[in-house]
Amino acid sequence: MPTIVVDVMPKAELLDPQGKAVTGSLARLGHGAFQNVRIGKRIELTVEGEVTDEVLAEARTVADEILSNAVIEDVVNIEVVE
Amino acid sequence: MPTIVVDVMPKAELLDPQGKAVTGSLARLGHGAFQNVRIGKRIELTVEGEVTDEVLAEARTVADEILSNAVIEDVVNIEVVE
Numbered sequence: 177m178p179t180i181v182v183d184v185m186p187k188a189e190l191l192d193p194q195g196k197a198v199t200g201s202l203a204r205l206g207h208g209a210f211q212n213v214r215i216g217k218r219i220e221l222t223v224e225g226e227v228t229d230e231v232l233a234e235a236r237t238v239a240d241e242i243l244s245n246a247v248i249e250d251v252v253n254i255e256v257v258e
Numbered sequence: 259m260p261t262i263v264v265d266v267m268p269k270a271e272l273l274d275p276q277g278k279a280v281t282g283s284l285a286r287l288g289h290g291a292f293q294n295v296r297i298g299k300r301i302e303l304t305v306e307g308e309v310t311d312e313v314l315a316e317a318r319t320v321a322d323e324i325l326s327n328a329v330i331e332d333v334v335n336i337e338v339v340e
Contacts, residue, residue, distance in 0.1 A: 180292075183300050198301075198325070207320050209313055210262075212304040218265050219280075222294040231291055238289050243280070 178227050180235045183253040184244040185216035216252070219243050227256045260309045262317045265335040266326040267298035298334070301325050309338045 186192045195214040202210050221238075223231055232254070239251045268274045277296040284292050303320075305313055314336070321333045 177293075185300065185302070202320060202324065205324065207316060207324075209305060209316060210303040210320065211259075211306060212302075214302040214304075216300045216302075218267065218298045218300040220267070220294075220296040220298075221292040223291060224293060234289060234291060238284065238292065242284065242287065242289075 177222050177224060179257045180221045180223060180227065180232070181253070181255050181257050182219040182221065182235065182239045182243055182251060183216065184219065184239070184249050185214060185252045187248055187250055190248055216249070217243075220257075232256070259304050259306060261339045262303045262305060262309065262314070263335070263337050263339050264301040264303065264317065264321045264325055264333060265298065266301065266321070266331050267296060267334045269330055269332055272330055298331070299325075302339075314338070 186195075192214050195212070198215065199211060199213040202208070202213065221235060235254055239254055240246065244251050268277075274296050277294070280297065281293060281295040284290070284295065303317060317336055321336055322328065326333050
């Protein structure tokens, strides 16, 4: 069954405390090459049958209204993965 | 600065209670087209300078050892995003 992947990230202008904490830990563990870690959600929606334009539009609505908090998050990507 | 995106998902064979709860809510809200919702992490690592093979290998190590719990999660994707 096809899967729709929805990627949700914290808004760029907002502080990401979780990301900041991981950034600090990576530096302390000797992985200073990576700065500014940001952590979001990757949501997989399995679809019965074919992914039509209607289903994709519904996925966009669900992503914007239910799977993300529009005040603090952005839906950065929606793609169909076979 | 280039960004490396690491996608981490719960292991397929494990129960994903968070995903199950969202699946139920979507059905109740009239979005029954989406079954078997699974929720994982999307982590962005910003890299200073160029993403060399060494940096990518280090990102793989960091993803496997620090950013994911190998007992319950799989690193499903690592990609460079300009």
